[in-house]
Amino acid sequence: MKGPLLAVGLLLFSSAAFSSDGAPWDYSGDTGPDQWAQLSPEYGACAGSNQSPINLTGFIDAELEPIAFNYEAGSEEILNNGHTVQVNTLPGSTITVDDIEFELKQFHFHVPSENLIHGESYPMEGHLVHADEDGNLAVVAVMVTEGQASDALEKAWAQMPEEGETLALSTDISPLDILPSDRDYYRFNGSLTTPPCTEGVRWLVMKQPISASKEQIDQFLQVMGHHNNRPVQAVNARPVLE
Numbered sequence: 001m002k003g004p005l006l007a008v009g010l011l012l013f014s015s016a017a018f019s020s021d022g023a024p025w026d027y028s029g030d031t032g033p034d035q036w037a038q039l040s041p042e043y044g045a046c047a048g049s050n051q052s053p054i055n056l057t058g059f060i061d062a063e064l065e066p067i068a069f070n071y072e073a074g075s076e077e078i079l080n081n082g083h084t085v086q087v088n089t090l091p092g093s094t095i096t097v098d099d100i101e102f103e104l105k106q107f108h109f110h111v112p113s114e115n116l117i118h119g120e121s122y123p124m125e126g127h128l129v130h131a132d133e134d135g136n137l138a139v140v141a142v143m144v145t146e147g148q149a150s151d152a153l154e155k156a157w158a159q160m161p162e163e164g165e166t167l168a169l170s171t172d173i174s175p176l177d178i179l180p181s182d183r184d185y186y187r188f189n190g191s192l193t194t195p196p197c198t199e200g201v202r203w204l205v206m207k208q209p210i211s212a213s214k215e216q217i218d219q220f221l222q223v224m225g226h227h228n229n230r231p232v233q234a235v236n237a238r239p240v241l242e
């Protein structure tokens with residue numbers, strides 16, 4: 001009975017990760033990134049021209065307004081949906097971009113990084129996923145270098161969930177601890193990096209990385225059992241602002 005139970009679990013988790021369809025997908029093989037658009041009609045956007053991730057380069061100086069971070073609330077639970085390890089946050093943490101308030105829903109990680117900066121890959125990348133009241137998405141991306149251990153990851157990984165598991169967090173993890181101290185950022189229009197690859201996502205990529213220890217990055221990779229980065233997508237006509 002493990003199969004059906006697991007399938008139900010994955011459906012529930014994928015709705016938490018903003019994917020609306022249960023068609024199985026993966027990071028390699030017959031259901032890998034090159035095939036996503038063909039796996040389900042709902043994944044058609046994966047073949048779109050405004051996809052994420054990208055190689056961020058050729059920046060246009062736009063004097064971007066600072067992002068107003070108002071991260072107050074903590075975190076509720078941690079889950080492993082087979083595609084990432086994700087921390088679901090409590091309501092009440094927001095960012096303001098373009099005079100629109102977006103509420104933080106969750107943060108999760110990719111190893112190695114999905115976006116590249118000037119062609120450079122990082123050992124890990126964190127995504128803080130926000131939605132406004134109309135369901136528009138804004139993702140704050142944070143590159144992670146190998147170095148000093150991360151306090152936030154130490155707390156999170158202390159309750160590292162196995163695939164299909166969701167655990168109530170016994171210690172509070174502040175999303176502020178995933179952010180670098182310098183909040184300068186690059187900006188481009190992109191998509192979810194996982195099916196259904198929905199476009200119209202505001203991507204806000206922090207210029208300054210945070211650090212995590214080699215052990216912390218390895219622990220994530222070990223629990224995933226594989227890399228979980230979508231390859232970079234064509235930039236096409238999109239400007240990348242800084």
Ligand SMILES: [Zn+2]
Pocket residue numbers: 108109110127193
């Ligand atoms: Zn992500």
